Amino acid sequence: xxxxxxxxxARAAATVLVLACAPHAVxxxxxxxxxxxxxxxxxxxxxxxxxRLLAKRFTETMGQxxxxxxxxxxxxxxxxxxxxxxxxxxxxxxxTTASLAxxxxxxxxxxxxxxxxxxxxxxxxxxPTLLVAAKSVAANDLNSLVQLSKERPGGLxxxxxxxxxxxxxxxxxxxxxxxxxxxxxxxxxxxxxxTDLIAARVDFGSFAAGSVIQFVKEGxxxxxxxxxxxxxxxxxxxxxxxxxxLPGFDAGVNFMLYAPAATSKKAIAALNTELNKIVGDLALRxxxxxxxxxxxxxxxxxxxxxxxxxxxxxAPVIRRxxxxxx
Numbered sequence: 001x002x003x004x005x006x007x008x009x010a011r012a013a014a015t016v017l018v019l020a021c022a023p024h025a026v027x028x029x030x031x032x033x034x035x036x037x038x039x040x041x042x043x044x045x046x047x048x049x050x051x052r053l054l055a056k057r058f059t060e061t062m063g064q065x066x067x068x069x070x071x072x073x074x075x076x077x078x079x080x081x082x083x084x085x086x087x088x089x090x091x092x093x094x095x096t097t098a099s100l101a102x103x104x105x106x107x108x109x110x111x112x113x114x115x116x117x118x119x120x121x122x123x124x125x126x127x128p129t130l131l132v133a134a135k136s137v138a139a140n141d142l143n144s145l146v147q148l149s150k151e152r153p154g155g156l157x158x159x160x161x162x163x164x165x166x167x168x169x170x171x172x173x174x175x176x177x178x179x180x181x182x183x184x185x186x187x188x189x190x191x192x193x194x195t196d197l198i199a200a201r202v203d204f205g206s207f208a209a210g211s212v213i214q215f216v217k218e219g220x221x222x223x224x225x226x227x228x229x230x231x232x233x234x235x236x237x238x239x240x241x242x243x244x245x246l247p248g249f250d251a252g253v254n255f256m257l258y259a260p261a262a263t264s265k266k267a268i269a270a271l272n273t274e275l276n277k278i279v280g281d282l283a284l285r286x287x288x289x290x291x292x293x294x295x296x297x298x299x300x301x302x303x304x305x306x307x308x309x310x311x312x313x314x315a316p317v318i319r320r321x322x323x324x325x326x
Contacts, residue, residue, distance in 0.1 A: 030090050030267050030270070031062060031063065031064040031090060031091065031267075034064055034065040034066070035058070035062075035064060035091050035093060036069050036091060037051060037055050037067060037068050037093050038069050038070075038071050038079045038092065038094050039052075039070045040071060040072065040078065040079030040096040041070070041072050041076060041079075041189050041190065042070060042188060042189030042190075043070050043189075043191065044189070044191035045161070045208075045210065046190065046209075046210020046213075046291040046292050046293065047095060047096070047190075047208075047210070047255060048191075049210070049291045050095065050124055050125065050210070050293060051068055051095035052068045053278075053287065053288075054066070054095070054275070054278060055067065055068045057274075057278045058271075058274060058278075061274055062270075072188050072189050073188055074162065075103075075161070075162030075163055075164050075165050076097065076100055076165070077100075077103060077107075077110075079094060079096065080094060080096055080100055080114060080118065080258075081111055081112050083258065083259070084112040084117040084260060084261070085112060085117075085260075086260050087260070088259065088260035088261065088262035088263040088264075089263070090259065090263055090264060090267035090271075092259070092260060093259050094258040094259070095255070096258065097166075097253050097254060097255050097256065098120075098255075098256055098306050098307045098310045099253055099254075099314075100114045100307075101115055101307045101308065102164065102166070102169070102310060102314045103164065103325075105311065105314070105315045105318045106318060106323060106324065106325045107324075107325050107326070108324060108326065109326055115308065116261060117260070117261050118258040118259070118260065118261055119258060119260065119262075119300070119304075120256055120257070120300050120303035120304045120306075120307055121256070121258060121259055121268050121272050121303065122256065122275045122276060122298055122299065122303050123254060123255070123257075123275075123279070123295075123303055123306075124255040124256060124257060124275070124279060124293065124296065125279065125293030125295045125296055126252055126253065126255070126293070126294045126296055127208045127209045127210045127234070127253050127292040127294070128226045128227070128234065128235065128253075128292075129166060129167050129170055129207065129209070129251035130208075130212060130223060130226055130227075130235065130238070130292075131171075131204060131205070131206055131223070131224040131225045131226075131227065132197065132204060132205050132212050132216060132221040132222065132223055132224060133145065133203065133205075133222050133224055134198065134199075134200040134202070134204065135200075135219075135221070135222060136200045137200075137203050137204060137222075139204075139224065140222065140224070141239070141244060142241055142245070142246065143245065145180075145204060145224055146178045146179075149182055150179075150181060152181075154183075155180070155183055156182055156183070156203040157182075157184075157204075158183070158184060158185065158202060158203065158204050159184075159185045159187055159193040159194075159197055159202045160186065160193060160205065161187055161189050161193050161207065161208070162187070162188065162189075163184070163186045164323065164325055166251045166253055167207055167208065167251065168186075169251070169314055169318065169321070169323075170206060170227045170249065170251035172184070172317075172321050172323075173249060173321070174227075174241065176320070185202050190208065190210075190211030191211070193207070194207065194211055194215060194221070197221060198220050204224065208253045209234060210292030210293055211292070212292075213234065214291075216235075223235065223238045225238060225240060225241050226238050226239070226241070227241050227249070227250065227251040227252075228240045228241065228242065228250045228251070228252055229247065229248075229250050230242075232294075233294065234289060234292055234294060249317075254296070254303075254307075255293065256303050256306075256307070257275055259271070268300055272299065272300055275297075276298075279295035279297050280295065280297045
């Protein structure tokens with residue numbers, strides 16, 4: 001039988017062990033404070049609305065405040081770099097698109113690698129890329145738009161939410177294939193680009209549908225086509241570019257949630273589980289549809305594969321156009 005002194009020593013050792021482990025256990029609890037959710041585009045657009053919906057739901061279900069923080073600029077690179085270079089502690093996450101990956105081919109001197117330095121958490125939704133025109137423009141489809149660009153001195157101007165986005169690359173590729181005369185007018189976000197298009201300061205625009213779908217529904221902008229092979233359920237009456245004689249490419253945008261690359265798998269798994277619940281919530285599906293999102297509940301691995309495929313699919317277009325952003 002263990003004597004009293006030995007038992008006392010054992011209890012003391014056990015107490016020391018518990019006290020030593022307690023701070024570590026507390027340190028491992030996540031989330032233990034507010035989480036910054038960087039939205040890589042300006043306020044008012046579809047990405048911003050979706051990000052704020054997620055922040056609200058995460059705050060309600062995860063026990064800590066998720067703070068939406070708009071950091072727009074450089075086609076989403078400003079916000080992405082902030083998160084990529086943040087501590088990988090689970091307290092900095094990013095709302096942006098999988099098309100961020102094309103920047104590895106656009107920027108030879110990029111300060112970070114979107115594929116290597118960010119860890120996809122999961123999908124938010126897919127939105128088609130939509131061509132829309134100012135109501136005053138005498139074109140109602142892609143073919144008449146191309147023809148008008150050839151007839152008008154100086155061609156036609158088009159707006160996007162940023163240089164090097166899929167919306168920009170797709171129109172440049174369309175212009176090359178159709179021998180159209182299009183001039184790009186760059187904005188720092190979809191909201192201002194759409195505002196200027198409604199005011200006819202530019203002729204047409206190429207947008208993630210979430211940025212302009214409400215304006216189309218309200219009759220403030222007219223749709224010319226969806227840049228895709230198949231029609232979108234969000235815009236079933238709008239013909240695709242493939243239907244209008246330009247098959248072979250799809251500029252649908254996958255919106256995703258990311259963390260810094262070294263973020264713990266536990267934090268990423270917890271966020272993915274909750275994210276999939278949110279985007280799968282039938283009560284929110286209509287809200288997402290209103291901003292042009294078809295919700296996508298996917299794993300981090302699937303999200304990473306989509307990101308790599310996006311980079312690979314558009315690399316040939318970037319090379320053909322010889323686009324380099326220094």
